[in-house]
Amino acid sequence: MQDQTVQTNFSLAQLADPAMAASEKILRTCVHCGFCTATCPTYLLLGDELDSPRGRIYLIKDMLEGGKPASPEVVRHVDRCLSCLSCMTTCPSGVHYMHLVDHARAHIEKTYPRPAGDRLLRAVLAMVLPYPARFRLALRAAKLGQPFKGLVARLPQVGNRLAAMLDLAPAAMPAPNRTNRPGTFPPQGGRAAKRVALLRGCAQSVLRPDFNEAAIRLLNRHGVEVVHAQEGCCGALTHHMGKEHSSHAHAKQAIDAWDAEIARGLDAILVTASGCGTTIKDYGFMFRDDPAYAEKAARVSALAKDVTEFAATLPLMAPVVESDLVVAYHSACSMQHGQGIRTEPKALLTRAGFTVKEVPEGHICCGSAGTYNILQPEIAEKLRARKVGNIERIRPDVIATGNIGCATQIGKGTAIPIVHTVELLDWATGGPKPAALEAVRPRLAAAE
């Protein structure tokens, strides 16, 4: 097997750079078998080897090894990658594609002069999305702009992407609630068996604050004290755009905030958005060579858990709502491929009394992927249509997922209500019915 691996020719000087050394190691694990192509969404849609993991690996190798600035060809194919990490699940050789493509994106950001419109759009996204107050304002503006979507779409260079942005603005925006602020939420009964920090999140806290509200109620009901620390965005959004400076600044703020809580005693750092969870679990790698942050970052990553991973360790109450609702569980790519969490959410929902159905082609991305549905709207739209078709085929009453990006992306393509897994667990164990389920009231009435 060894002699079939990708041969690399990095100079010693290049390998003195730790990021390059890490990528070279990854490149050498690839045996170019091509198994990953079968589960890569962009290869499935576009049929071009350069839009497959193996093709991208070769493009990235050539770019890094040659010490070259990124070329338009490399940028085109790397930009089309969703970072869904389906290829990592499929790869028999353990190629860490995530770290490789992260390095490639950072290299592109440093060396490729994008066209002005593209650069501006990316700068605006990086300046708006991670900041809830700015994001809320932007959504209001997008709502006003929706009637002009046709005109906007005709603008040169970025028209289709601006139109996609307008499309994603929700019809109604929930009011900010307690989950948007730092604070402590004590357990019911007063005595805390466990103490956890819960990521407030940026975009999610604006679009669906009910997700964290349900998580807090569920945890408090089961004897867990929940803390919202002083962190902001976890850095995932700008990390996937290759904007290392911005993503590291966000991540450091989060690490410092959680480190202070770790000193006060913390059993876990919980995340209700699996896209964020994947990045937080990777902080240890991101800061491995930073003397001031390496240790702290590794501590934070070791404590990071998806909320369903943690809930699976709790003796959850027996359901108090008898429900015959059929739930299509949509496993986000960051959940199944990024974090390897596959069974816990479905087992929890089943234990809570729901009938859980697998979504056909469940390993294929819905097209959300952070800012991908804005930056690559045509591919994202095709993936959404494919995902929605697969979900509707199993005729569920409700869709459950663990990632805000997927909830927004899929929710734009179907009338079936979509909720977070913890909203159903909260409801089943004594919390309020999720607001999104009002639409299925007749069935629920029958179930209750």
Ligand code: SF4
């Ligand atoms: S499956 Fe793994 S080893 Fe095979 S080509 Fe893809 S990345 Fe390389």
Ligand code: SF4
């Ligand atoms: S991350 Fe997803 S889109 Fe990118 S190469 Fe891997 S499978 Fe394909």
